[in-house]
Amino acid sequence: MTKEIEEKILSLKGKFPKVKTAILPAFHILYQESGYLDPEGMEKISELLEIPLMEVYEVASFYTYFPSEKTGKYIIRVCDNLSCLLSGAEKLIGYLEEKLKIKVGQMTPDGLFTLSTVECLGSCGTAPVMMVNEDYYENLTREKIDQILEKLSKK
Amino acid sequence: MTEKILFKYIDQPDQYKIDTYIKNGGYQAVPRVLKELSPEQVIDIIKKSGLRGRGGAGFPTGMKWGFVPKDSSKPRFLLCNADEGEPGTFKDRELMQKDPHQLLEGIIISSYAIGANLSFIYIRGEFAFEANRLEEAIKEAYNKGFLGKNILGTGFDLEIKVHRGGGAYICGEETSLLSSIEGVRPLVRLRPPYPAISGCYECPSAVNNVETLSNVPHIIINGAEWYAGIGTPKSKGTKIFCLSGQVNKPGNYELPMGTPLRELIEEYGGGIKNNRKLKAVIPGGVSTQVLPVTKVDVKLDFESLIEAGSMLGSGAVIVMDENTCMVETAYRLVQFFEHESCGECTPCREGTYWLSRIMKRIVQGQGRMEDIDLLLDLCDNIFGKTICPLGDSVTIPITSTLQHFREEYEYHIKNKRCPVERK
Numbered sequence: 001m002t003k004e005i006e007e008k009i010l011s012l013k014g015k016f017p018k019v020k021t022a023i024l025p026a027f028h029i030l031y032q033e034s035g036y037l038d039p040e041g042m043e044k045i046s047e048l049l050e051i052p053l054m055e056v057y058e059v060a061s062f063y064t065y066f067p068s069e070k071t072g073k074y075i076i077r078v079c080d081n082l083s084c085l086l087s088g089a090e091k092l093i094g095y096l097e098e099k100l101k102i103k104v105g106q107m108t109p110d111g112l113f114t115l116s117t118v119e120c121l122g123s124c125g126t127a128p129v130m131m132v133n134e135d136y137y138e139n140l141t142r143e144k145i146d147q148i149l150e151k152l153s154k155k
Numbered sequence: 156m157t158e159k160i161l162f163k164y165i166d167q168p169d170q171y172k173i174d175t176y177i178k179n180g181g182y183q184a185v186p187r188v189l190k191e192l193s194p195e196q197v198i199d200i201i202k203k204s205g206l207r208g209r210g211g212a213g214f215p216t217g218m219k220w221g222f223v224p225k226d227s228s229k230p231r232f233l234l235c236n237a238d239e240g241e242p243g244t245f246k247d248r249e250l251m252q253k254d255p256h257q258l259l260e261g262i263i264i265s266s267y268a269i270g271a272n273l274s275f276i277y278i279r280g281e282f283a284f285e286a287n288r289l290e291e292a293i294k295e296a297y298n299k300g301f302l303g304k305n306i307l308g309t310g311f312d313l314e315i316k317v318h319r320g321g322g323a324y325i326c327g328e329e330t331s332l333l334s335s336i337e338g339v340r341p342l343v344r345l346r347p348p349y350p351a352i353s354g355c356y357e358c359p360s361a362v363n364n365v366e367t368l369s370n371v372p373h374i375i376i377n378g379a380e381w382y383a384g385i386g387t388p389k390s391k392g393t394k395i396f397c398l399s400g401q402v403n404k405p406g407n408y409e410l411p412m413g414t415p416l417r418e419l420i421e422e423y424g425g426g427i428k429n430n431r432k433l434k435a436v437i438p439g440g441v442s443t444q445v446l447p448v449t450k451v452d453v454k455l456d457f458e459s460l461i462e463a464g465s466m467l468g469s470g471a472v473i474v475m476d477e478n479t480c481m482v483e484t485a486y487r488l489v490q491f492f493e494h495e496s497c498g499e500c501t502p503c504r505e506g507t508y509w510l511s512r513i514m515k516r517i518v519q520g521q522g523r524m525e526d527i528d529l530l531l532d533l534c535d536n537i538f539g540k541t542i543c544p545l546g547d548s549v550t551i552p553i554t555s556t557l558q559h560f561r562e563e564y565e566y567h568i569k570n571k572r573c574p575v576e577r578k
């Protein structure tokens with residue numbers, strides 16, 4: 001963990017009526033930095049915020065937004081809840097698996113993409129929808145997916 | 156059609172900036188409230204307006220604020236529930252993205268009404284863009300003197316913090332939300348004590364939805380009578396209906412309470428996609444009962460939907476055409492609740508697991524006729540027997556599809572395949 005990130009987490013300390021409230025903001029900072037909640041980062045959060053490590057794990061394991069293992073540079077989260085399914089999400093997930101040559105839950109060998117399915121992303125009016133890291137991509141089609149993957153692969 | 160209230164300026168690209176918001180009449184309710192009205196008067200106006208919570212339960216907002224003790228020695232908190240996660244719902248996201256100051260103004264007034272000096276906007280983790288937009292809006296509001304110490308010289312202090320969640324549906328349940336803010340594992344809590352007495356950090360708190368709070372400034376400016384004149388006798392005001400599924404024009408539509416479902420689907424939604432026939436509608440998010448096409452003339456308000464055998468919920472209208480298999484739909488929703496069960500109450504934790512297994516074997520053509528009774532028996536043992544409403548919610552897709560589409564279950568079991576021929 002860089003000094004800068006440590007300071008960011010430490011600065012959360014006086015911000016709330018009780019220090020434990022800082023735990024979710026700290027997870028977001030760690031996730032931005034590492035792409036997942038790595039054991040070393042969790043220990044650091046415990047140390048900096050003075051929250052027992054067990055409690056840090058107890059809270060972290062509840063939230064699905066933060067991966068517990070190393071993921072690709074880009075995490076693709078495709079919604080497969082009802083409104084997206086009614087709008088063809090299943091076929092698009094199959095298309096993504098085909099294009100990336102991986103199954104849902106896997107990472108491409110070059111470490112660029114992790115493909116996952118998630119519950120409702122709250123964007124059902126523009127279904128089907130997926131997130132790549134923290135960005136939404138809506139009204140998805142095969143063509144759009146082609147463009148998105150091409151753009152990200154070049155970055 | 157009645158004029159739009161919340162979405163009046165939603166299509167103006169700069170509405171999220173404070174100057175545009177002010178130019179369009181924004182931040183006029185805050186000085187009026189802080190300089191001319193007592194907290195009791197504000198609560199009274201909201202009570203008289205008939206505003207009811209827009210998150211799903213429909214509890215009268217003014218009454219909720221009235222439960223927060225005035226004489227408490229503890230600090231009080233106003234919590235904005237922006238953990239929009241009920242499948243089918245996407246209204247709060249648009250409200251925060253395009254008109255964040257409308258929400259902030261609502262929070263300022265509501266905090267004043269209950270005597271809170273700190274407010275959290277608990278926003279689902281995925282809404283990173285909206286969280287940033289709110290942060291920017293809060294900065295603007297501080298700079299103009301609408302937030303911070305001694306707001307507009309009235310002596311009222313308020314700080315608003317944006318708190319991002321981590322992808323857990325259950326955190327939209329108010330007691331789980333409180334635990335999540337406190338930074339402990341966000342299990343649900345038994346009520347009583349209600350949040351009004353012992354909420355965030357065991358202090359008196361009010362939890363209100365984004366759409367609910369966004370209504371508040373308009374009620375202050377235009378009056379309780381004006382608001383109460385919109386909608387139906389018991390469901391006042393407008394509601395943002397989130398139309399999704401197999402319609403030509405999905406999206407958010409702000410319409411008066413009591414608008415017929417058919418009008419929403421046909422006139423606003425442009426009818427069913429690909430000229431297919433309507434089969435069923437979930438009218439208020441996946442925690443509400445599926446309605447068959449025969450109920451399409453129901454009016455969209457709290458009372459009419461209960462009478463029709465469902466609920467208004469969050470106003471998330473999911474439309475399904477003739478090609479949709481209702482058994483598969485129910486199975487998908489059970490899987491959702493199984494995934495999101497927090498695991499605290501045994502009936503929900505174990506029940507969602509078993510419902511999901513039984514539904515799976517029916518969908519896969521391995522069901523037994525007695526599975527139908529087994530499903531109903533399990534539902535009976537979950538419904539009403541858990542701390543939070545998630546337990547009830549998981550039974551609803553099954554019991555309501557069995558009520559209206561039992562023959563599809565029987566077909567699946569007898570013929571070991573889906574009755575729906577996909578065109």
